[in-house]
Amino acid sequence: MKYLVLFLIIISCGTSQAKTIEIQSFIFPPYIMLNAQGRAEGIIIDLIDQSFAKLGVDADYQLSNWARAYAKVKTHQSQGLIPTMRTTDREQFFYYPDTAFLFLDQHLIATSSWSENSFSGDFSELDAYRIGKVRNVRISPSFDAALADKVFDVDKHNSVEGLVKSLLLGRLDMIATDSRQALLVATQEGKPHSLKLLKPALGQVPVYLAFSKEQVDEKFVEQFDQQLKQLLEQGALAQLEAKYLQ
Template sequence: MKLLAVFLLIISSGLCQAKTIEIQGFVFPPYIMLNDQGKAEGIIVELVQRSLDKLNVEADFQISNWARAFAKVKSHQSQGLIPTMRTADREAYFYYPDTAFLLLDQHLIAQSSWQESRFSGDYAELDDYRIGKVRNARISPDFDQALSEQVFDVEKHNSVEGLVKSLLRGRLDMIATDSRQAQLIATQEGQAEAIKLIKPALGQVPVYLAFSKQQVDQEFVERFNQQLKLLLEQGALEQLEAKYLH
């Protein structure tokens, strides 16, 4: 009888180790994309996969749109959500690792021939130029506040792709957006060297994998955090930037 109990325990333990976590996300190049076979790939996707591999857990990525992805995990129908910001209200139903995947770098970006390489921080200066941003996108508290106060004006686009193409074609003087997304699109257009970042960054936003509190226990989140932190310390982010941005 004791042998049977031990055998059943071993089987049960093996099943627990061979689990799959369903992770909701949305297309957000170069962080989350779908390849020609419809499979998820990208910087954040690979960081998740590599971290979970170390825990003997398989990731099942379900890519749709932000509203659907967020609702599925908030209602505990799925285990994880990528990418998301860490906010006090979301911590009511999500566990967050201590480690962020990366920082979204919001920059002013100009053509490489643009004379200036730095921004003074005086937003009134931007009123002299044609500035573009994605509709409804938040850039940074200072930028958004100055825009709301009509210190300067912007041309609003529906996508980062349209924004970057307008810059490359000279229809805009500068754009305000995430630097990695802009670099990816410029590379896809065969003009990787045609844009430059105006420093310093307007803002940096950490993004995370959020776990459903009803689907995943905190101990697992801590183990995931350890693996992700180790990967980043070993230079995984830089390797993936080289893979997807060049």
Template sequence: MFTIFTHGIKRIVTIGLFVFLLAIIPAAQSKTITLAADNWEPYVLKEEQEHGIISEVITRAFANVGINVDYHFVPWARALDMAKKGAVEGTFLWYKTPERMPFFYFSDEPLVKFSVVFFHHKDLKFNWESLDDLTEYKIGAPIGSYVSTKFAEYEKNGVLNIQRFPSDLILFKMLIKNRIDIFPQDIIVGYQELNNHFSDIAKQYITNHPKPLTQRDAYLLISKSNPKNKKLMAMFNKGFSELKQSGEYSQLFKTAIKNSNKKFDISSQRELYTRVLTENPSVNSPKE
């Protein structure tokens, strides 16, 4: 009788241990990677729990394939350098350029499309059709930022008067004080920064030209320094595709539009602003 009882106890313990192992094995197998980026509201935001709309997109896409994501916040140039050297697995919100191709795997689909416009002081009667129309203007741009191939070429050759400064906030302050004439920036980021960091009076001085300077796709970059990262990118592509097919991706952007409508007062630019957000879920192919 005692032998039967003991055998029963052992069986229960064995079953319990088996169930426990089944519970912990998935957790042990889950992988955590680190991506580097800088604050760029509303796309990336260190202070928010989900770290901004694009960080949330990336987190959910990787979660679909059992991978956790930690975010490391550093200046953009350092984020790219860290990923290039393999100090982190990757970085995101970068254009696809020939200079970056040897060092990174790019996601199959872009994370988002940027629509860059020229912000300017309302007192400036500003209009343009091509970059050749801008030779008379003082143009401000953040240090290290890439606007377009032709913009970079004109800057290098001195065709345009481009002055570089450490941050967007400094550039907006200079616009308000008429120390620069125009400033190229993503329309969503620009108005987010104005509303978060400037007074209502200061914001009244700034507007933007409706013609986009460029509309380009931004990608997730995974470092080629580790051969295993090729599989990591393939897993992200799978998770991202599932996220779009499920409708989660579109819903995230719809929520962003709803939240932005509560914050922003951009009058005549509302149509462009909303269209940029609305069109992003259907972006499929890279554009120059």
């Protein structure tokens, strides 16, 4: 309790005094990564750092795995959690800013030589192709339902990296995954223009920074939201996509 009181006192003193918020996360390229110096970087990391800088706040990133990261913040042992979806059950533990960092764009992705640029939405068409996805990852309600009903079948991979490499090697015709992650892998493989995103997206998932209700004052969350919203309105996301994906 004394740590909570101290943190709230610091927050109430204004944004000019330096302070640190511990944020739990896991490796999630290109959103959350470690650079050669062992420091956290990535699209979401940069958005937080730029927003916090306006408030005189430092972020201390602790990277482990999703289960550990979620548990640490849910039990109020740490102040923030990234990336997370906003759900009714989680709102009893966390404050969420109104503004999401971005939307995870789940797409059907083929190689650049693929003749079509779009997907009709008729999942029965996919039964004629070799489709890949990451094991245990949800794509969209309609895609997942069609897969459960065995309208088509998929090859399951353990990572986006393996998924993209199989596509580039011609072992798959299409993959279903987050577009930015796939583009990063293709760039790392030296083939930045080798993928084609079939439109429209299968689904879009907003992701947030969640704050522990017992560790962070709600007024600070509102201040963070204002700074993040302003950054995004100024085009920060496009700039960071160019930085990490090209």
